[in-house]
Amino acid sequence: MIGPFKKLIxxxxxxxxxxxFILGQHNPDGRKVSLDCVTCHVSWHDNIDPEKSLLPNIxxxxxxxxxxxxxxxxxxxxxxxxxxxxxxRQTFASSNHxxxxxxxxxxxxxxxxxxxxxxxxxxxxxxxSLKPTRVGGLAPFLRMEKMSSAICLDCHSNQASAHxxxxxxxxxxxxxxxxxxxxxxxxxxxxxxxCHPIHGTESVVGVxxxxxxxxxxxxxxxxxxxxxxxxDLTSSLMNKSSNIGPDFSGNDxxxxxxxxHNGQGEHMWSMDVDAKAGENAxxxxxxxxxxxxxxxxxxxxxxxxxxFKLRKNIPALGIKAGDKLLxxxxxxxxxxxxxxxxxxxxxxxxxxxxxxxxxxxxxxQGQLCISCHSGxxxxxxxxxxxxxxxxxxxxxxxxxLHGQCTVCHGAHTDALEGSTEDDPFTVLxxxxxxxxxxxxxxxxxxxxxxxxxxxxxxxxGYKKDNQTLLSCNTCHDxxxxxxxxxxxxxxxxxGDDRNSFLTISNWxxxxxxxxxxxxxxxxxxxxxxxxxxxxxxxxxxHAPHNAETEYGIFAKWGEAPGAxxxxxxxxxxxxxxxxxxxxxxxxxxxxxxxxxxxxxxxxTGDWLDFPLFTxxxxxxxxxxxxxxxxHNPHSWSYKLKYQELGPENEEGNDxxxxxxxxxxxxxxxxxxxxxTLWKYNYYHDPVKRKRY
Amino acid sequence: MRINRLLIIILSVSFGLIQxxxxxxISFSPxxxxxxxxxxxxxxxxxxxxxxxxxxxxxxxxxxLKASGEVVEIKPQRESIYKAVGIAWINGDLWIAxxxxxxxxxMKMNGRISQxxxxxxxxxxxxxxGLGDNMVVTDRFNHTIxxxxxxxxxxxxxxxxxxxxxEFINPGFLSAGPENRxxxxxxxxxxxxxxxxxxxxxxxxAKPGVERGQIFRPxxxxxxxxxxxxxxxxxxxxxxxxxxxxxxxGIASKDGESLALSAPMGIYIDxxxxxxxxxxFASKVSVWRIK
Numbered sequence: 001m002i003g004p005f006k007k008l009i010x011x012x013x014x015x016x017x018x019x020x021f022i023l024g025q026h027n028p029d030g031r032k033v034s035l036d037c038v039t040c041h042v043s044w045h046d047n048i049d050p051e052k053s054l055l056p057n058i059x060x061x062x063x064x065x066x067x068x069x070x071x072x073x074x075x076x077x078x079x080x081x082x083x084x085x086x087x088x089r090q091t092f093a094s095s096n097h098x099x100x101x102x103x104x105x106x107x108x109x110x111x112x113x114x115x116x117x118x119x120x121x122x123x124x125x126x127x128x129s130l131k132p133t134r135v136g137g138l139a140p141f142l143r144m145e146k147m148s149s150a151i152c153l154d155c156h157s158n159q160a161s162a163h164x165x166x167x168x169x170x171x172x173x174x175x176x177x178x179x180x181x182x183x184x185x186x187x188x189x190x191x192x193x194x195c196h197p198i199h200g201t202e203s204v205v206g207v208x209x210x211x212x213x214x215x216x217x218x219x220x221x222x223x224x225x226x227x228x229x230x231x232d233l234t235s236s237l238m239n240k241s242s243n244i245g246p247d248f249s250g251n252d253x254x255x256x257x258x259x260x261h262n263g264q265g266e267h268m269w270s271m272d273v274d275a276k277a278g279e280n281a282x283x284x285x286x287x288x289x290x291x292x293x294x295x296x297x298x299x300x301x302x303x304x305x306x307x308f309k310l311r312k313n314i315p316a317l318g319i320k321a322g323d324k325l326l327x328x329x330x331x332x333x334x335x336x337x338x339x340x341x342x343x344x345x346x347x348x349x350x351x352x353x354x355x356x357x358x359x360x361x362x363x364x365q366g367q368l369c370i371s372c373h374s375g376x377x378x379x380x381x382x383x384x385x386x387x388x389x390x391x392x393x394x395x396x397x398x399x400x401l402h403g404q405c406t407v408c409h410g411a412h413t414d415a416l417e418g419s420t421e422d423d424p425f426t427v428l429x430x431x432x433x434x435x436x437x438x439x440x441x442x443x444x445x446x447x448x449x450x451x452x453x454x455x456x457x458x459x460x461g462y463k464k465d466n467q468t469l470l471s472c473n474t475c476h477d478x479x480x481x482x483x484x485x486x487x488x489x490x491x492x493x494x495g496d497d498r499n500s501f502l503t504i505s506n507w508x509x510x511x512x513x514x515x516x517x518x519x520x521x522x523x524x525x526x527x528x529x530x531x532x533x534x535x536x537x538x539x540x541x542h543a544p545h546n547a548e549t550e551y552g553i554f555a556k557w558g559e560a561p562g563a564x565x566x567x568x569x570x571x572x573x574x575x576x577x578x579x580x581x582x583x584x585x586x587x588x589x590x591x592x593x594x595x596x597x598x599x600x601x602x603x604t605g606d607w608l609d610f611p612l613f614t615x616x617x618x619x620x621x622x623x624x625x626x627x628x629x630x631h632n633p634h635s636w637s638y639k640l641k642y643q644e645l646g647p648e649n650e651e652g653n654d655x656x657x658x659x660x661x662x663x664x665x666x667x668x669x670x671x672x673x674x675x676t677l678w679k680y681n682y683y684h685d686p687v688k689r690k691r692y
Numbered sequence: 693m694r695i696n697r698l699l700i701i702i703l704s705v706s707f708g709l710i711q712x713x714x715x716x717x718i719s720f721s722p723x724x725x726x727x728x729x730x731x732x733x734x735x736x737x738x739x740x741x742x743x744x745x746x747x748x749x750x751x752x753x754x755x756x757l758k759a760s761g762e763v764v765e766i767k768p769q770r771e772s773i774y775k776a777v778g779i780a781w782i783n784g785d786l787w788i789a790x791x792x793x794x795x796x797x798x799m800k801m802n803g804r805i806s807q808x809x810x811x812x813x814x815x816x817x818x819x820x821x822g823l824g825d826n827m828v829v830t831d832r833f834n835h836t837i838x839x840x841x842x843x844x845x846x847x848x849x850x851x852x853x854x855x856x857x858x859e860f861i862n863p864g865f866l867s868a869g870p871e872n873r874x875x876x877x878x879x880x881x882x883x884x885x886x887x888x889x890x891x892x893x894x895x896x897x898a899k900p901g902v903e904r905g906q907i908f909r910p911x912x913x914x915x916x917x918x919x920x921x922x923x924x925x926x927x928x929x930x931x932x933x934x935x936x937x938x939x940x941x942g943i944a945s946k947d948g949e950s951l952a953l954s955a956p957m958g959i960y961i962d963x964x965x966x967x968x969x970x971x972x973f974a975s976k977v978s979v980w981r982i983k
Contacts, residue, residue, distance in 0.1 A: 039880060042927065045902055052903035054928035054943075054950065078955050078973055079909040079926040082734065083749075083777040083791060084818050084864040084879055085832060089732045090775070092973075093750045 040076055040127065073114060077121040091199040108155050111143060124151055124198075147185055152192035160192075163266040168192060176219045190219075195260070213254040220254075226334040227253050228344035230293075231357065236347065237292060280306055283327040295348050298327075302412035305329075316371045317359055330368060330411070331357045353403030362403025369405040375479075380404065382481040383439075384501070390438035408478070423450060423462045425471040429478075440494075445547040447475070456515045459503060475512060475544065476501045496534040510536035522635040522643055527650075528658065530579065541569065541633070551617040563589060566613060566626040570633075590625040596671075597622055609661055632660040716904075716942035718933060720951060723966055723979035728755050728763055730975040735779045735819065735865070735912070735958030736968050737786075744960065744968055745786055746977055747779040754779065754786070754799065757977070768803045778819030778865070778958070782827060789817035789829070796820060796829070796844070809844045819958075821866045821874070823889055828874055830863040837863060837876065837891060850891030855881055857894050865958060867913040867921070869936055875921055877910030884910050884923050886936060897921055897938045902928060904950075905940035912959030912969065916982060924956035924969060931956065931969065931980075944980065953978065 038044045042055060056075070074092075081088035101119050114120040125141045144151035149160070149168055159165050172178075172190050185191035195215060217224035230236045233256035258268045265273040267282060274281045286293035305325050312321050317329055337343035337355045345355065353362035360367040364387045370377050379385060386392075386404050395402065408428060421427045426449055435441035453461065453470045461468040482499035497507035506512040508531055514521050523529055523537055530540040540555065547553035549565050560572035573580040598612045599605035601621045612623025637643050637656040652658070668676045681688040731750035738744045742759030745766075752773060756764040776797075778789035788797045794815050798807035811817060816833040825842040835853035837860075838846055851860045861880035869875045873886045875897065882900035884907060887893065898907040898921075909926035916922060920933040920941050929952035931944035944951045944967075955973030962968065967980045 039882075042902055042908065049903055052905075054904060054906075054908075054925065054930050054952075055902050056928070056952065075955060075973060076927060080862075080880070082732070082926065082955065082957060082972055083775060084734075084911065084926075084957075085862045087775055087777075087792065089734075089750050093731050 042076065074120045074122075077125075088199070094199070097196075097198045103155065106155050107157065111151075111154050146183075146193065147191065149185070149192040152196075156192070159261040164261075164263040164268060166195075166260045166268060168194075172219055177221065178218045212260075213252045216254040216258075222341070223254070223334040225336070225341045225343075229336040229357075230345055230348060231257075231333050231336075233257065233292070278306060279324070279326045279328070283331075283333070299412050302410055303330075310372065314371050316367070330359060332359045333357055353406050362406050364404055366404035368403075369409075373405075376405075378481065379479040382479075382501070384478050384481075390432075394438055422464050423469070423471045425462060425473040426450075429472045429476075440545075442545040445543075445545075445550045445553055447544040447553055449474075453516050456518065457504060459515060473503075475503055477503045497536040497539050498534060506539070507531075507534065507536045510538040513538040513542075520634045523633070526636045526658075527580075527648065528633050530573075549617065563592075564613060564615065564626050565617070566628050570627045570631075592624040594624070594671075595622040596624060611660075628660075630660055631658045633658055716940065717945040717948070717950070718942035719983040720931070720944040720946050720967070720980040721983060722946070723981050725979070726755075726757055726763065726977040727975065728977075730755070730977070732972050732975055733957075733970050733977065734777045734972055736960045736970050736977060737779050737781045737958075738960050738962055738968070739781045739784075739786075742962065744962070744977075745779055745781065746970065747776060747788065747958070749773060749776045754788070756801070766799070766801060766803050768797075768799055769805050772799075772805045773797060778817065778830075780820045780822065782820070782822035787820055787827075789820050791816050791818060791832070796827070809840070811838070812846060818863070819865045821868050823868055823872055823874065826889070828866060830866055830876065832862050832864075835860045835862060837874065837887070839889075839891075848891070850887070857885075857896075858891075864910065865912045867915055869915060869921065870919055873936070875913050875915075875936075877913050877923065879910055879926075882908055882910065884913060884921065884934070886921075895936070895938060897934045897936065898923055898932070898940075899938075904930075904943050905932065905934075907932070911957045914959045914961045914967070916961045916967070917963075917965050922959060922961065922967060924953070924959050926955055926957060926972075929953040929956060931959070931967065944982075951980075 048055065056073075077088070078092060080086055081092070083089055097119075102117075103113065103119055104117060111119075111123050113123060124143055126143050127141055142151055144154060153160050160168060168191050169185065169189050172184070172188060172194070174188070178194070181197070183191065183193040183197060185194070213224065213227075226232050228235050232253040234253050237256075255270065257270055259270045260268060263269045264271060265275045265282070269282060271285060273285050277284070284298050285291060287296050287298040288294065289297055291297075305327060308325060310319055310321060310323050310325055310329075313319065319329055323329070334357075335341060336345050336351075336357055338358055338361050339354065343355065345351070349355075351357070353368075358368055360371060362368045364385070365380060366377070380387070383390070386395075386402060386407050391402075391407065394400075430443075431437070432439035433442045435443045447470075449470050449472070451470050452467050453459075453474070455474070459474045460471075461474045462471045463469075478501050481495075481501055495501070497510070498505065502512055504512040504515060509524065513536070520538070529537045531537045532540070542553050543555040544553060548556045548569075551565075552569075554565065554569045557568045557572035560568045560578075561575060562568035562571045570585070572578060574583050574585055575581065576584065596612055598607055598620055599609045600607050607618075607620050611629055612619050613626040613629070614623045632638070635643065636652070636658055638659060638661055639655060642655050668680065672679055726746070728746075728748075729751070730746065730748050733746050733748045733750075733755075735747045736744060744757040746755045746757065748755050752771070753768065754766040756766055758764060773788055773790055775792050776788050777791045780787045780789075786799050786801070788799055790797050794811045794817070796809035796811065796817060797805050798809075800806050811829070811831075813831075814833050815829065815831045815836075815838060818830045818832050820827055820829050822828075823839075826847060827840040827844070829838045829840065831838055831849075834849075836849045836851040838849040841847040851858060851863065853859065853861060855861065859881075860876070860878045862878070864877040864879045866877075867875040869886050872889045873895075874889060874891075875884065875886045877884050883896055884898035886895045886897055898905075898910065900906060900908070902908050907923055907925055908928055910923050911926040912922075912924040914922050916933070919936060921936060922931055922933050922944075924931055931951055931953070933941035933943075935941055953969060953974075954971040954976075956969045957972045958970045960968040961982075965982050967982055968977060969980070970977055
């Protein structure tokens, strides 16, 4: 029999034993757990006597998705990861993604924090996670997927938005120089941990400190050519202070303009920028009157930007059809010299056509400009090429160097800056064709310029007072030597009607001349149509440059007889040795001692009805009779119905013979009355003249 | 009669257990603290001259705390140690358990590595001790204890991964006990066990738990002048003493409060009964006098 005392003793003893050996461990849900669980979940030990407990005081259980988790602290992790079981001392020792970080400002969606609301090992890791999903799965025991950066973005969602942050999930070129240990996402794409190796054996190169650009250059090696150029603000602005954001004091050229996360604008821009001002705002932000790059202030007088779209793909400049033309279309801000990737400039060094951060040089092949203006490439083989000796000599003498295109065109400045002339084209052409420099001089007796004109083909000119006035570019396209003889290479050739940089071919038909002077077309096929192999009908008598006379821009007549320029001009053919020897004019001189009032002065008609001349040229008031007073060399007959031409050298009559007007409109009878006919015959009919 | 005998047995066992769990405090007084720019140091040892050596492996170095008070950095040959864990003074030489490289290194005071013992079986040595002419190595990879002879050849080993007696889950720090018994912290089995030099006759010194007289993460073990086995608990931070037969002797306390050090790992007790402890998480070494 067992007495009550004995029962009490036995019960107490059994209780003691049970408390030690039987009850075991239970989780907060009351479920019995194994010893493995309490290896980490230390608080799941049952029946811990608070008086004897050695456990650290963990008051607030850690929450996972709102549920108490009783997860151990980092100290618990370290008890195994101190090298005795596993070795994570490097992780603990490094400052990579520090623990005890205050993350109250972060919107953390589902990762747990420690009792103080700070991150700790268990924030990202759990021993209960699934096994790595691939061979060498890299850092298992994560709470969320690493490959997609999901675990990073749970906290850092604001650092993944496009444009203002460095993109992730983008394919990275295989020729990057990232370390072998670099983490890559699916198919070698970039993820957060590519740059941020959370527990890398090395410190996070480039993410902190002054060497971030080294990290950037691992993938963006070409951009690193910016180093020590004027766009390396840590170099060029080292001693300048700025309140616009970036730090120029370090050795970190990328970081001066770009921040990897939370930039002020697109391109991860570090500085304040007027995003509404468009893509060029990133350039003009500095290259303005008050900007950091004010020495190279952007001028709107140069090549237009922004306002038009390009119509075709231009692979050489990375331009696609429809893209707007921007500063960056021509400039690569990361590379000073196209051909020398590591070239640097020294403190606002003046750029050339080969440097100046140009994507392509404006060299002898005009690579940059021709990328878009391919139609102008014909200039390279012409005498307008800077490769020709004339230019080269000029460059040697002036110690200057120009690109193929910029020799005439200013990309960012007005090429005619300082000129007070209205006609920019003439000013530009006359820089070389002025009689003093190397090019053909066109300074004397030229086709008039600065005058209004009407053109069938809408030829160009320059604008003034809402009028288009004639200029060099009306007749000349300096980029194309020949229109009919295909872009014939020239070396200091004298031009003719087939080439000469004419905008419209002037041979065999003088289309260029007739474009503005269509009324002279009656000349064609007449006996005065003297078209030759390289000379049009017009050019036989007229020279648009360096003519014998200003009036009529008559071609040179050499030793031709005659008392006036009209006579010399006509007799240069109408002489015994001339091409018009069959039409000699033997008696021709009207007495010149009497001044005759011109029709406008008399109020009887237009000057051309009866043009009079002086020794100086045509006169609208008083003059004397000359060849062109009676003859219009461009028209066989003044009457349309007689215009139809007969056989060559057909004998004319008083209705044809290139006579200007019917006799009733002349002034002859005013002076000569009834003797007019007699005198006319005397002067013009050799047979009759002999009779008298 | 049989019931009375049973009662006596039960009572004896129960009260014995209870008695073993009753707190006993052993007063500690701080002597000093060394920081010396340590970075997660792990182990500590000393020589007969009173010099102390701290393995500051994350800085790839050993720090010598000389008896004279001088602190000397011993920088080993370039990259010769890498994330090592254990250090020991054995027969006049400084030995390092070069854990991840499966090597034991003998290092001169000038940092020169004078001998490299390559271990077999992918052994990852955590700690070493000298035992007569032999060296005893704990192995975190195979969960075994390996004995090397005087020529550093593997003589024999014992243990395997498991929870049974004579088995280990991550055997860690070692100490030589009375009669050349090998005292081992069996880390994830949460116990301290001693063995004969041949690996037989296991004796549990400290059992699992988180109360006084129990151990949760046994790390450094060391014997004091009274043959008490001191055990550092890497999680609770406690320093507790046990008899070689497993009787709880007391817990290190200061001003009536149990010490709770920062992730203590290797410990060393010098001839003056001062206990040196590496507080790994705090990257420092603290020295305590056992009163």
